[in-house]
Amino acid sequence: MSQAEHGTDRDAPERAHTDFGRRLSYGDYLRLDTLLSAHQPITGAHDEHLFITVHHVSEVWLSLIIRELQAAMTLLAAGVTDEPLKMLTRVVRAQEQLTAAWGVLKTMTPADYLQFRGAFGEASGFQSAGYRMVEILLGNRNPVLLRPFEHRPDQHGPLHAALHAPSVYDLTLRLLAARGLPIPAEVLERDYTQPPVENPGVLDAWLTVYRDPERYWDLYELAEKLLDVEDNFRAWRFNHLTTVERTIGFKTGSGGTSGAGYLRRALNVVLFPELWQVRTSL
Template sequence: MSRPGSPESRHPDSPDRDSPEQAYQDFTRRLSYGDYLHLDELRAAHQPVTAAHDEHLFIAVHHVSEVWLGLIIRELQAAMTLLEGGVTDTPLKMLSRVVRAQEQLTNAWEVLKTMTPADYLQFRSAFGAASGFQSAGYRMVEVLLGNRNPALLRPHEHRPDLHDPLQDALRAPSVYDLTLRLLAARGLPLPRAVLERDLAQPTRLDEAVLEAWLTVYRDPEQYWDLYELAEKLLDVEDNFRRWRFNHLTTVERTIGFKTGSGGTSGAGYLRRALEVVLFPELWAVRTRL
């Protein structure tokens, strides 16, 4: 008698073990693909509010983007926990995963660009003041990377479950703050004003920090893990810039310079966001080498 789940129990009449008939057929007591991924709930969340054909595309792209943002947050937080403990090797793998997920986020704009201005206008007014500006996932990624602006958390004040974690992250070290603490732990001289700065404020270029990175970049063999970590952080910011640029160009080609649905100036606001520098010394070190 064959064991439940063994190849013999799947389809005993099929002599070909590579046949698709050998796959499991009965899921009355097994966890299926759809059950595992909760696909019924996922599809139920996809609810266009108009009959416009392209609203389906619009919702799908944003749903998928939020899932990628959730993964990025998870990987960043895990990497930061290890960095805080002085570990550098495993965080490199996690940051590499962040970079790959960022690439998927950026590619999503290419799909959305197939929507023309006329397509978008068929349903834009239907979602009112809703906007990606209110994405708690995107905001958390920004905060973890060091873009600190308390005003950007206000759209979430009505949801403590979203606002409180963002507020906590705003008051905690960013991934770059933790990296600078590693530099100091390795004996590289960093001023107390940098290591004990107001964490709710954005990072500003500091000459002493730049000198510390110059030491690392001039002797990568001695500081190899710090050197690798710096380059991986630069990969993350590079991809973050590409995402923001693709966001800007998608908005410009879809609505031009109209006001954004969330109340920002739209393209103008996004263009200014391109000026944000997360890891200033890692960019400046290239000029000074």
């Protein structure tokens, strides 16, 4: 095809922009030089690059989840229920990507990992401010877990503020109360620094919603979306556990926890207890 003919062919690659001396390119917009420069293995082990890549990607997904959760929570606090469903759906899809990342990391064998595990000392995912923020926003509260961030006010400050503020579930229960459902005062005024405890009054309120979904459709749909979020959160934790078990067995974690034992205990955490119990009580 001649040069002239290329000019009339909308599908020709020659029509693409190629001069970026004064224009914003793909790499410039995404700041790929900065992003990729963060991949700095400290050993010559082949799989350390894989290890860093998976954790970098996971942190980016966590930052998106935090943004969507916080936006949804702002709307829920204002009494809006429709738009938060879209944001929570995005959280669910991002969680699926997080869980899928464990499958890539599982291609690393114990022998591969041992080639570089000792090089990063006490660094651990336990110290991930992104993961900790997601946990706090979802309602898994434990002030002790903020201690690893005390040396970083820029991280500790937002985590501390979130710990003392309502979780996404607390805001949901406020919505139920605003709709005339009898949420106990001790639940609405609880100490936010503590994890939620199953309450029979809250269960009764959810039973009302689940027995009449047409009347309470938005609350019913919100409840089911929250269950999607917790379901995926459990799947992520389970895959974290199995990845650790198949890579280091029951060795102590680099961050000082018992490793697999600590992660197995975390599987027992329930974020939205009445939403699970309501199925049995219907």
